[in-house]
Amino acid sequence: MDTHFKYQAIANQLEELIEEGTLKIGDKLPSVRRLSKKHNVSMSTVFQAYYQLENKGLIEARPKSGYYVRFSPSCMPQKPKVVIPKAEIKNVSIDEMISTIYANISSKDVLQLSVSAPSLDLLPIAKLNKSVQHAIRNEPNHCIGYEEIQGNLQLRRHIARLSFNWGGVCHEDDVVITAGCMEAVALSLKAVTKPGDTVAIESPTYFGIFQVIESLGLKVLELPTHPETGIDLDRLDRIIKDFKINACLFVTNFSNPLGCLMPDENKEKLVQLLATHQIPLIEEDIYGELYFGKSRPRTCKTFDKTGQVLLCSSFSKTLAPGYRVGWVLPGQYKKDVISYKLYHSISTSTLSQAAIAHFLENGRFENHMRHLRKALHTQSLRYLQCLSEYLPADARVSQPQGGYVLWIELPPNINAFDLYMEAIQHQVSIAPGQIFSTHGHHHNCLRLSFGRSYDQEVETGLHTLGQLIQKRL
Amino acid sequence: MDTHFKYQAIANQLEELIEEGTLKIGDKLPSVRRLSKKHNVSMSTVFQAYYQLENKGLIEARPKSGYYVRFSPSCMPQKPKVVIPKAEIKNVSIDEMISTIYANISSKDVLQLSVSAPSLDLLPIAKLNKSVQHAIRNEPNHCIGYEEIQGNLQLRRHIARLSFNWGGVCHEDDVVITAGCMEAVALSLKAVTKPGDTVAIESPTYFGIFQVIESLGLKVLELPTHPETGIDLDRLDRIIKDFKINACLFVTNFSNPLGCLMPDENKEKLVQLLATHQIPLIEEDIYGELYFGKSRPRTCKTFDKTGQVLLCSSFSKTLAPGYRVGWVLPGQYKKDVISYKLYHSISTSTLSQAAIAHFLENGRFENHMRHLRKALHTQSLRYLQCLSEYLPADARVSQPQGGYVLWIELPPNINAFDLYMEAIQHQVSIAPGQIFSTHGHHHNCLRLSFGRSYDQEVETGLHTLGQLIQKRL
Numbered sequence: 003m004d005t006h007f008k009y010q011a012i013a014n015q016l017e018e019l020i021e022e023g024t025l026k027i028g029d030k031l032p033s034v035r036r037l038s039k040k041h042n043v044s045m046s047t048v049f050q051a052y053y054q055l056e057n058k059g060l061i062e063a064r065p066k067s068g069y070y071v072r073f074s075p076s077c078m079p080q081k082p083k084v085v086i087p088k089a090e091i092k093n094v095s096i097d098e099m100i101s102t103i104y105a106n107i108s109s110k111d112v113l114q115l116s117v118s119a120p121s122l123d124l125l126p127i128a129k130l131n132k133s134v135q136h137a138i139r140n141e142p143n144h145c146i147g148y149e150e151i152q153g154n155l156q157l158r159r160h161i162a163r164l165s166f167n168w169g170g171v172c173h174e175d176d177v178v179i180t181a182g183c184m185e186a187v188a189l190s191l192k193a194v195t196k197p198g199d200t201v202a203i204e205s206p207t208y209f210g211i212f213q214v215i216e217s218l219g220l221k222v223l224e225l226p227t228h229p230e231t232g233i234d235l236d237r238l239d240r241i242i243k244d245f246k247i248n249a250c251l252f253v254t255n256f257s258n259p260l261g262c263l264m265p266d267e268n269k270e271k272l273v274q275l276l277a278t279h280q281i282p283l284i285e286e287d288i289y290g291e292l293y294f295g296k297s298r299p300r301t302c303k304t305f306d307k308t309g310q311v312l313l314c315s316s317f318s319k320t321l322a323p324g325y326r327v328g329w330v331l332p333g334q335y336k337k338d339v340i341s342y343k344l345y346h347s348i349s350t351s352t353l354s355q356a357a358i359a360h361f362l363e364n365g366r367f368e369n370h371m372r373h374l375r376k377a378l379h380t381q382s383l384r385y386l387q388c389l390s391e392y393l394p395a396d397a398r399v400s401q402p403q404g405g406y407v408l409w410i411e412l413p414p415n416i417n418a419f420d421l422y423m424e425a426i427q428h429q430v431s432i433a434p435g436q437i438f439s440t441h442g443h444h445h446n447c448l449r450l451s452f453g454r455s456y457d458q459e460v461e462t463g464l465h466t467l468g469q470l471i472q473k474r475l
Numbered sequence: 476m477d478t479h480f481k482y483q484a485i486a487n488q489l490e491e492l493i494e495e496g497t498l499k500i501g502d503k504l505p506s507v508r509r510l511s512k513k514h515n516v517s518m519s520t521v522f523q524a525y526y527q528l529e530n531k532g533l534i535e536a537r538p539k540s541g542y543y544v545r546f547s548p549s550c551m552p553q554k555p556k557v558v559i560p561k562a563e564i565k566n567v568s569i570d571e572m573i574s575t576i577y578a579n580i581s582s583k584d585v586l587q588l589s590v591s592a593p594s595l596d597l598l599p600i601a602k603l604n605k606s607v608q609h610a611i612r613n614e615p616n617h618c619i620g621y622e623e624i625q626g627n628l629q630l631r632r633h634i635a636r637l638s639f640n641w642g643g644v645c646h647e648d649d650v651v652i653t654a655g656c657m658e659a660v661a662l663s664l665k666a667v668t669k670p671g672d673t674v675a676i677e678s679p680t681y682f683g684i685f686q687v688i689e690s691l692g693l694k695v696l697e698l699p700t701h702p703e704t705g706i707d708l709d710r711l712d713r714i715i716k717d718f719k720i721n722a723c724l725f726v727t728n729f730s731n732p733l734g735c736l737m738p739d740e741n742k743e744k745l746v747q748l749l750a751t752h753q754i755p756l757i758e759e760d761i762y763g764e765l766y767f768g769k770s771r772p773r774t775c776k777t778f779d780k781t782g783q784v785l786l787c788s789s790f791s792k793t794l795a796p797g798y799r800v801g802w803v804l805p806g807q808y809k810k811d812v813i814s815y816k817l818y819h820s821i822s823t824s825t826l827s828q829a830a831i832a833h834f835l836e837n838g839r840f841e842n843h844m845r846h847l848r849k850a851l852h853t854q855s856l857r858y859l860q861c862l863s864e865y866l867p868a869d870a871r872v873s874q875p876q877g878g879y880v881l882w883i884e885l886p887p888n889i890n891a892f893d894l895y896m897e898a899i900q901h902q903v904s905i906a907p908g909q910i911f912s913t914h915g916h917h918h919n920c921l922r923l924s925f926g927r928s929y930d931q932e933v934e935t936g937l938h939t940l941g942q943l944i945q946k947r948l
Binding site for chain 1 (some may be wrong): 577592600603604607611616617619621622624658661669670683687689795796815818819820821822824825826
């Protein structure tokens, strides 16, 4: 989070006081005049800080009285528990449920809380369109000819520079551009496995990961995953000794659906553990730039000395899902990844690449990301506050530190897919927990995306959802 | 070819007379005045017809004397012979040769005669850029959001309408949009085979086809292919009885590299034969719209009653290689093809799809294709004439009826890869025959693309190539 603005420093400080419980619900905040004197800033700066906290739903203004604490994270619902899947290797079966959900995913009348992506109003449409115009006018081949297999050089340079954010030292030649993160993951899997191999993944995990693994004739082994810190490393250590694991595929930062964030020291340990056993790690980091805290978390790639980590990411969660531009830093597997890219799709859209490369110039991307992070953080708090009101008291909800999704654990007698089927009748779409595991776990869980800006429609939708849940208790 | 212009009818008639040998080299053509009276057309119409024939290199104007026949297709070099590969199943090995050639493929200083694609000056850059601008302004999500997995509806409608050209009756819902033809082929292979299966292909064949087959863990069986009529159906019939063939992958119209055109009656027989044996056919038809004759050839899909033909194509050879937009009509395998598309790349670039969909409105595409076909036909004749001058007398050259490439058979003591290595030193890039077979056949053959507009640089390059060949005899 930015602290180079004075108002931001003040807002952060107050937010911490509220989080720690020093300032409690109902407490009156210092007057604007007093705070402006204390910090030696203008009154408008203090108003800006208060406005931000109000926007996040943490404080409220009472007419002719001043500002009061309205909500504290300590009032949030409890966080979800760890579910330990059985340590067994099995073939993934792709569920009819996913098809059902996909069939409703582009309906305009439905409140889409099931898609882990930004709503359009959070994206810089006008500036991106200017970048497209720049590309078709100024690129030597007007973006009509083939791009290099490895990808647009300028774009690879910008992506290499982004590695600075996560403490990496990476060169343009280390980057391979792909058609989105899914292609990056598919090419990485092709490069490090052969059909019949076993890939260890988190549990619960994004269903797209099961599907790409199954489609390549691979098996999965689901690992217990802590809702806040990710993969249990001790357990992984033991499992590696008992089972033949050919590769790992983890979402280390703000994983989908749990939203967990693997601590940086765990990342370092994980890389060492896998290096010892010579197991390649495919690290999906599409949410890494969407942190709500003070700094961007590191990646496993940061600690990779042997080139065994393949870092996959994309601009789909930050800039333009429809442009289909992602990348992989494939380490020692670069040659194979480039070959498979050539064999399966030749190269990525020249136009999409050139437009994004132009957008990444002159700080446009950094500026946009500052706004997007702030908006998502605010939205996550708004959604959480609303849920704490409408959900039953014993429901547990994750408190994500980044990304797009909330993971909700309901009382065990609730079947989330049944709830989905009923909610969709009320024009609300959620992602039921069952689709995030091959073991039939998480039947009483659901994933909610807060990528859509919070408004009356969202509140009404969450209210409806709460009523449907209460009815089932 | 268009015959609704009067000049075109006259030009066609004269061209036929030259082809049949009725008009011989050196013969004087009727005067412009006489022909205009005879056909009851203006003199400028006759000039236009003569201009076209002159442009194709078939006639020449001699000052103060009139027009004379300059060249006849009967003077063309002989056509290549059939090479019969051994009927054996083997694993494809991807050659170091291909890497060497790819390493030089984007060098600006080299005369690129090794890429089977249009040069930029043949493409409608300005109009396509307008379509891009239209798309980013007018599409509801400004092309930033995800497109449907199956693809842009308008685009699918246009592609369904194109099926009228090859005698198909196809609906927008039968079309799946892909990231270029290679992805269409890869998804089709995934849908109809499993690792270890055998796919029958033409020989020689485009090396990209070997590579995608190998990368999916499949085996190939190369079939003898006639340089003019394609796959030998009797032989295929016998081979199906001797070997377990799980799928066929053929380029039926203007195949790469031979340029052969399977007669429509053979297509019908092929479809019947494969239907009897329940073998799916992946039909690549990226060159089908690039016919030099009077009408577009049909496809196997035209005769498909069981849905066992998967027709793959793209706009890469006709409009915009870099946009990466192709499609497949997957017949009965549609569900699987869409699933694999989702698992591996989610969807195709929204922007590229919307821009092409707009370009396909209001006859822009048909208009462009008329020009492109005419230009390619003219270029093919120009290249052929030039080669007949510079190649040794016993060299054989294909006379393609469409597409982008010439196949040249040199005397047996010439090694085409050695020739490639020497030619690249002289800034000329060719595709040596060896890379089009896994059997080491065609060592004395090479493929030349005539996609680049004929000019002095091309003539000099072909001259150099001729000298290098003569030196090796």
